[in-house]
Amino acid sequence: MELSGLAFAVWMFICLCGPLDGYPNGKIREVCSSMMPHHGSSPQLSPEHIITVNGTEFKPGDRIEVNLSGPDFEGFFIQARDAEHLDSPAVGSFILADQRLSQLLTCGHTKNSAVSHTSKAKKKYVKVYWIAPGDAPKHVQFLATVVKKYKTFWVKIPGAIVSQPNAPSPTMPLHRTSETVSASHPIxxxxxxxxxxxxxxxxxxxxxxxxxxxxxxxxxxxxxxxxxxxxxxxxxxxxxxxxxxxxxxxxxxxxxxxxxxxxxxxxxxxxxxxxxxxxxxxxxxxxxxxxxxxxxxxxxxxxxxxxxxxxxxxxxxxxxxxxxxxxxxxxxxxxxxxxxxxxxxxxxxxxxxxxxxxxxxxGGSRSPRLIKAHGALMFVAWITTVSVGVIVARFFKPVWSHSFLFGKEMWFQVHRMLMLTTVMLTSISFVLPFIYRGGWSKQAGFHPYLGCTVMALAICQPLMAGFRPSPHAPRRQLFNWFHWSTGTTARILAVVTMFLGMDLPALDLSDPWDTYMMIGFVAWHVGIDVLLEIHSYCLIRKVEVIEDDRIQILQSLTSAEAEASHHFVNTTMRWYDYLFKTITDTSMAFFPFFCRVICLNRLC
CATH class of the missing domain: 2.60.40.1210 (Cellobiose dehydrogenase, cytochrome domain)
Structure with a gap:
């Protein structure tokens, strides 16, 4: 069974691979009748090569020298046929003059009735000898198919004609080729x-x-x-x-x-x-x-x-x-x-x-709808919902410290809702390219590999959150570190993956401004994060300094002066809180606006 399977595989390989290279070895018996190469294109119209002979008459048994010449060519196929019936089988047989350039083939029931090339080596001239048979027709014409390149060839080039002595005139034009494709479909x-x-x-x-x-x-x-x-x-x-x-x-x-x-x-x-x-x-x-x-x-x-x-x-x-x-x-x-x-x-x-x-x-689109939906959903997930969710968790704790939603702190509920939305959008978007491609894409470079990594990290985050220790548990710091590092890694890889995806032809975002807008948004988001971190640090430091000074001053001030000091602290805190809210509100309002502009105008 193993031997039979191997033989079958070899046979299939030969059958499938043969036509791809044409017939570089010249063994082209399959086209004896049509003389048409199986090269998947139409023949040329005006021949560049000629067929000549060393005589105009013949008798049965005579040897006629046949020459094919012209610009460089790789392959050839020569036959002799009844000049009055060019679609008839080959007549007579050939003898080789140079076995390095040419070889004999058998077409029909006549042995050595055709000549072809032995290799794809370029040649300008081929000489063979034709032997007239005893039952030769009155007029014989030589035909040749010449291959210059794989898809540049001429079929049934009409050559010289030889006739038997005292043969009557033919009943139809002798120099006409029977190649119907060239004759019936002029260009x-x-x-x-x-x-x-x-x-x-x-x-x-x-x-x-x-x-x-x-x-x-x-x-x-x-x-x-x-x-x-x-x-x-x-x-x-x-x-x-x-x-x-x-x-x-x-x-x-x-x-x-x-x-x-x-x-x-x-x-x-x-x-x-x-x-x-x-x-x-x-x-x-x-x-x-x-x-x-x-x-x-x-x-x-x-x-x-x-x-x-x-x-x-x-x-x-x-x-x-x-x-x-x-x-x-x-x-x-x-x-x-x-x-x-x-x-x-x-x-x-x-x-x-x-x-x-x-x-x-x-009109039409060069980007399929499934791929558009994939890009739009990933954009919403990793540029909008996850970004807002991170800002809420990182900077809204002091702002919403006394606000609750369904029994939990509001910042936590909003953060969890946005992150679950991110996972849901990513999961839906993740399967769309597989549906469109019918499997894995081998032409997308690193994009699918990074995309799978982002998908895995996105799933790990809610699973990890399900095992979150209590706020004062010894392992809470370890959890916080893993939760932060996994989320940050996913966000960075997601941005890199999106930039790689924007260059793929399936999304059809050839305008460089698409990339520039993405770069601008990433820079905006990084700048907002840095600014909010600086704001948070300065606020904490300012409060600590003010609180230390206030304690020292209160010990030496009257009640009126203490009340004035308390008013100064409140004023300072309100100013910083106003600045914080202005920055965060502007950032959060910009995310969905930017998303709508990109998705509706470019991706959708």
């Missing part, structure tokens, strides 16, 4: 940017930022315009790598119908794709798009194409007369057009829309 070039004319009236538009001008270099634009049984799609945005949009049944990646425009060395390829989970999109070699055109200028990538509303013959393509969530993403692409993961959160529509229904002009 043109856009001459100017798209515009928003007709958005909401004649076509369905998505813009980010909302209502931005697609002629602007900072505007992401996607439009759909129905024309009878097809839809014309326009997409543009600031990207030098790729732009993509997808139709989805939910707001999570996976099982989606995607369309990708990729910049491949200043040439834009447009293709359909399928999203499986959070893996890179699987590009389709069978393209269902028509009227493809593109433009690449000033860092803005534009592409437009047309597709039918219903594509029953193409697996994975959704019908365009239903409602879907719409994703719009951009990112980098490496040399050869390989797509990299987007660095920021894709734009996702807030609801499901029918792009062939009533035309609308909408």
């Amino acid at each position: 043109s070039y856009l001459t100017k940017p798209f515009n928003a004319s007709g958005c909401g009236n004649k076509k369905f538009c998505i813009r980010n930022p909302s209502s931005c001008d697609p002629e602007s270099a900072s505007c992401f634009f996607l439009s759909f315009r129905q024309e009878k049984s097809s839809v014309l799609i326009e997409m543009s945005g600031p990207s030098e790598g790729y732009l993509a949009f997808a139709l989805s049944h939910d707001q999570w990646m996976g099982g989606d119908d995607a369309y990708v425009c990729v910049n491949e060395d200043h040439h834009v390829s447009v293709s359909t794709a399928y999203l499986k989970g959070r893996s890179p999109p699987v590009l389709n070699s069978e393209n269902a798009l028509e009227d493809v055109s593109w433009r690449l200028a000033d860092g803005v990538l534009q592409c437009s194409f047309r597709r039918n509303i219903h594509l029953t013959a193409h697996k994975g393509r959704f019908n365009l007369d239903a409602s879907y969530y719409i994703f719009l993403a951009d990112g980098e692409a490496s040399e050869g057009g390989l797509i990299h993961k987007h660095h920021r959160q894709p734009l996702i529509t807030s609801g499901m829309y029918n792009i062939t229904g009533l035309p609308q002009d909408i």
